[in-house]
Each structure stands twice: as structure tokens, then as C-alpha cells.
Amino acid sequence: MARMTPDDRREAIIAATLAVMQRQGIAATTVRDVAAELGASSGLIHHYMASMDELIAEAFGRAAGADLLATRALVEQGQDPLEQLRFFFDSYTRADGDSGMQLWLDAWAEAARRPELRQISQLLNQEWQQLICGIIDGGVRAGVMNCADPAAAAWRILSLLDGLHLQEVAHGDSVTGHQVTKWSRHGAEIELGLDPGTLTNSSQGNRLARA
């Protein structure tokens, strides 16, 4: 393997770890798999990471953080709160189309036993909730949404989304991806007093790309 600067190599290791984690899940990610993905030796990973735990926490934080940033960036391009909410759903449902959701399942389960992982997982979930909460705040101010408790509503919208995704990822055909998309938006509509279809109809461009 070509010699690289420590910073570059570290990034490459994290990227390779991420690829393996997304393919096999956190629990089934091994040093040797990462080395193979990287095309390097297993010893090299330990030259940069003190332990497997550090490697996993680092990679998960990077991946989940990137998804959050991407969604946040897309949301900020929305011209009004309703469009922002549509963009949010578009981005969120696309993000785990590529099975990134299995990562979250692993993280939630492992959080109880891995302090470092729990910390980053909790922080990111709170940021997701705040992202939604901000959209709702704007919607209420603009008079296009009706919500007495935006913070609670944001947790409900996020939890419904996660709960539905969970069924899709863990069980395959109990709940389909299409139903996750439809039902999570429906939940947000009734939560915020929106007309049925407000969140569904205007994102056909994106949904076509997924079909």
C-alpha cells in the first residue's frame, strides 16, 4: 500500500470502516474486514486506532453526522416551512434507502453498553429533533402550521419515522419503504394540522428517482 500522510490515512481508514459497517452492521465489523476494504494490512489499523471501540465510534459519528449535515443543508434550501418539511422527508427517507438505518439499529442497541457510542448517538438524535423543531417553529410563526408544543411534536415525528424505518429494516416486508414514506408524512400532517397530501404531493421528482 502506498505510503500516506497520517491525516489522509486516518480518513481513509474511517471511510473503509464506514463502508464495512454499512454492509455488515456495527456488531459484525472486524479489523480484518476493514483492512481488506482498505486494501491494506490489519496492523495498519491499530497503528492509527487505539482500539476497535474507538474505530467504531469514530466511524459511526462520521457517517451519522454526514447524513445530518446533508439533510440540514437540503432543508435550508427550502423557501418556506412547508417546503423545508418536504425536503426533510425527502432527504431522511433517501438517507436510509442505502441501508444506513441498520447502523442506527445497531447503535441504539449497543448504546446501553458502549458509553462513547451512546454519547454520540444521543447527541445526533437530539440534533435531528432540533432540526424538525426549528422547521415547526418557523411554520407556526408563518401561520402555516398549528402546533401547541413544537418540541414534543418534533420528537413524535422523529420517533414515528424511526419506528417505521425500524420495521422496514429489521423485518423487510412487514412495512415497505413506500409505506414508511407515506405514513410518516401522514403522521406529520395530522400532527401539525396540515391538509392531507400537503407533504406527499409536492415531492414527486424525488420519489420518482427512488422508484
Next chain:
Amino acid sequence: MARMTPDDRREAIIAATLAVMQRQGIAATTVRDVAAELGASSGLIHHYMASMDELIAEAFGRAAGADLLATRALVEQGQDPLEQLRFFFDSYTRADGDSGMQLWLDAWAEAARRPELRQISQLLNQEWQQLICGIIDGGVRAGVMNCADPAAAAWRILSLLDGLHLQEVAHGDSVTGHQVTKWSRHGAEIELGLDPGTLTNSSQGNRLARA
């Protein structure tokens, strides 16, 4: 170890497996741990269980199935659909006070890698959904609930509940148990066109027992 009848021994193995699973998590449960918990040899476990996968699936199914039966029995004692729904929430939110929810997190994460576990997990989730769906059907027939698609509404109510519980169990103080109780019922109320507080107020007797 004293010789036991196959049925009794099988039950003892499942009980021991469950104890280990609750203490260490599904992913960290090993044959040797179960044998130690049981006070028997590791070979004995394989005399009764074809594989580790079967053992875990069996133990999880037993624990989760018991919770389902208990909730279903309580629901059937409700005199009308509204009371049944209240009983459902009372039972469900109590069931994971004793950290049974962590088992579900483990199961959902492990489902991707353990076929037998996935099957029982999926089946049980579907039965939970059907339990809710039945209540809604009754409520719509009785004219006390308003719902265009009971099956979808049941999935949303269940997913919201699971998603909120998930935050509570995985992250501790992001979402509190009290908020899970309050918010999940609120979600069901707006989902089924019920007046706010319909599901909250009339279960004080049960809620007092938890405080």
C-alpha cells in the same frame, strides 16, 4: 447436574438463556454463559437446541410472547374500545419499565444476522399491530373513533410507541418515561380523532402504581 425430563430441561435452558440475555444483551449471549447460568455443561445446551440462533430465538420469543399475552389479556377486559385502548397503553408502557425494551432493541438489530430471530420478531410485531388494529376496528364500528385506514393507523401508533421507547431506553434522559406515556397517547388521540386527554385521564389508577 440432576437428570430432568426433556420438557423441564428445555424450559430451564430457555429461562437461563433469558436471564443471560437480559443481563448482557442478545449479541453478547454465549453458549458457555448460558451453561454457567444453568449450572450445567455447554454440551447439554446443544443436546436440546440445534443452534445458537434457535436458542436465542426461542428465549426471546418466550419473553416477548409473554408480554404480548399479558397485554392482550388486559385489553380483552376493557368494556369498550376506548377503555381497551387505555388498557393497551397502560400495559405496554409498564411492560418495558423493567428494561424488556432493551431486548427488543437487540432483537431488531440482530434480526439482520439471525434469520430465526427475525422471523419471531417480525411475527410478534405483526401481532402487536393486529392487537391495536382490532381495537381500532371496534372503535370505528362503535362510532367512537374516526379512522380511514385502521391497519395503517395501528402501524403508526405502534411505531410511534417503539420510536419513543427507543429514545428512552437507548439514551436515558433525552425522552423520559413520562413523556413516552404522554406523547404516545397524544399521538393515538390525534390519529383516531379523539378529544385530547381521552386516553390520558382515565387510567390514573394504573399510573399511580408506576409512580
Next chain:
DNA sequence: GGGCTTATTGGACATTTGCGCAATAGCCTC
């Protein structure tokens, strides 16, 4: 009590895992 069935043992075996270490080789400086 003898003999049969089978529950139970305890370790062997192959595999996989995280991790460490001496040897090697690439890049920079002089």
C-alpha cells in the same frame, strides 16, 4: 439387581477475533 435408554458430561476442534511486534520499505533531508 441387570440391562437398556438417554440425559449429561467435558473436552477437542476449527474458526474468528483483537492486538502486538519485529522486519520491511517508502519518503524526506542533507
Next chain:
DNA sequence: GAGGCTATTGCGCAAATGTCCAATAAGCCC
């Protein structure tokens, strides 16, 4: 081009894991 720093290698090691199996012994029927 020589020398030194260190990125990189590839193997080895100890521990853990699922699975299997021949040996043992406990209960039951005659």
C-alpha cells in the same frame, strides 16, 4: 546517493466462540 524517520507489512499469539462427539451415569422396566 546516504541516512534516518516512520508508515506499512505479515505473521503470531492468546482468548473466545459455535459445534460436535465419545464417554459417563442416572433413572426406569423386567
